[in-house]
Amino acid sequence: MRTQNISVFSRQTSRFIILPLSFMTIFLLYTQNAPMDDTIYSFDDLIFEPSCSCKTCIMGFMDDDWFVYRYNPTIPALLNRRNSLLHRDAYKWWRGLQPSRFRVNYTEVVDQLFSLFPDEEHYSDAGPDRCRTCAVVGNSGNLLGSHYGQLIDSHDLVIRINKGPTKGYEKDVGSKTTHRILYPESAVDLEDNTHLVLFPFKIRDMQWLISTFTTRHITRTYTRVKSSIKANENKVMILHPAFIKYVYEKWLQKNGKYPSTGFITVVFALHICDQVDVFGFGAKSDGTWHHYFDKSHTNFKGGPHKGDIENTTMYQLVHRNKISIYKGY
Numbered sequence: 001m002r003t004q005n006i007s008v009f010s011r012q013t014s015r016f017i018i019l020p021l022s023f024m025t026i027f028l029l030y031t032q033n034a035p036m037d038d039t040i041y042s043f044d045d046l047i048f049e050p051s052c053s054c055k056t057c058i059m060g061f062m063d064d065d066w067f068v069y070r071y072n073p074t075i076p077a078l079l080n081r082r083n084s085l086l087h088r089d090a091y092k093w094w095r096g097l098q099p100s101r102f103r104v105n106y107t108e109v110v111d112q113l114f115s116l117f118p119d120e121e122h123y124s125d126a127g128p129d130r131c132r133t134c135a136v137v138g139n140s141g142n143l144l145g146s147h148y149g150q151l152i153d154s155h156d157l158v159i160r161i162n163k164g165p166t167k168g169y170e171k172d173v174g175s176k177t178t179h180r181i182l183y184p185e186s187a188v189d190l191e192d193n194t195h196l197v198l199f200p201f202k203i204r205d206m207q208w209l210i211s212t213f214t215t216r217h218i219t220r221t222y223t224r225v226k227s228s229i230k231a232n233e234n235k236v237m238i239l240h241p242a243f244i245k246y247v248y249e250k251w252l253q254k255n256g257k258y259p260s261t262g263f264i265t266v267v268f269a270l271h272i273c274d275q276v277d278v279f280g281f282g283a284k285s286d287g288t289w290h291h292y293f294d295k296s297h298t299n300f301k302g303g304p305h306k307g308d309i310e311n312t313t314m315y316q317l318v319h320r321n322k323i324s325i326y327k328g329y
């Protein structure tokens with residue numbers, strides 16, 4: 001039995017030696033007094049079970065303090081009826097993001113949402129047999145000329161952001177879109193096999209989502225918005241308001257006002273995928289900032305986000321082998 005234990009050691013990374021050693025001690029103490037019993041092997045199975053079947057897993061051994069401090073896998077990324085209750089402080093924070101003159105009852109809106117859209121426990125299937133690879137595709141001009149299209153499409157999930165089109169840009173950005181994160185003011189038509197993932201900044205955004213699939217009466221939030229979009233009702237998902245607060249507090253350390261859509265999408269991917277590759281973030285190699293689909297320059301440090309801490313945090317994730325960033329052209 002001891003040989004068995006040692007062979008398990010050598011297969012595993014030495015960073016994780018303390019815990020097994022203490023179990024070994026318990027094990028040795030135990031076996032001195034107890035008859036041999038095969039069930040003791042299950043100790044090792046429990047400790048050494050890898051968290052996914054990819055080469056590296058996001059959850060890994062959770063032995064990185066920086067990451068463990070930020071990453072909380074128990075926070076639900078997506079809303080459903082059962083997890084919809086919001087703590088008072090979360091509700092208050094969320095309501096303050098984009099204060100609105102529209103008075104709405106959150107409980108009632110959630111009820112309407114899930115009488116219309118799938119009320120599911122999404123992506124709770126993490127485990128040693130899963131290797132879900134995800135590409136998060138931003139809208140940076142550095143995608144132009146990158147020839148990343150095939151690479152992006154080879155991922156299980158391809159998550160795009162706001163308007164970022166594929167048509168006409170396939171060679172550089174790919175053609176597959178499994179998820180598109182958007183909000184009313186950035187909405188576009190979706191293909192039938194794409195999940196619409198709403199980033200709700202306010203309750204009105206949830207009402208807009210309901211309206212686009214039913215009465216189509218909402219044409220304004222703080223600005224004019226599309227009253228209807230093409231999308232598959234059975235594939236609609238909604239980011240949990242508590243998840244937005246968690247990304248802001250844990251991942252951005254309360255810098256800025258709230259996370260950018262790009263950054264929240266990266267953390268969303270960390271929560272539902274085992275391997276995350278990031279494309280189309282940052283400037284072009286010549287230092288200019290613009291979308292790959294239009295030439296108007298974007299100001300990355302402006303607006304309500306703190307671009308620098310988002311960038312620093314993303315590079316920390318690279319440094320800690322949690323994501324890869326493809327810098328483009």
Ligand SMILES: *[C@@H]1O[C@H](CO)[C@@H](O)[C@H](O)[C@H]1NC(C)=O
Nearest residue numbers: 103104105106107108109111
């Ligand atoms: C919201 O609606 C629910 C269900 O209809 C109701 O029980 C609750 O009192 C309402 N809350 C407010 C603040 O009006």
Ligand SMILES: *[C@@H]1O[C@H](CO)[C@@H](O)[C@H](O)[C@H]1NC(C)=O
Nearest residue numbers: 282283300307308311312315
């Ligand atoms: C983001 O951080 C990386 C690594 O620190 C750095 O090389 C890069 O210039 C930064 N980008 C921006 C836009 O600040």
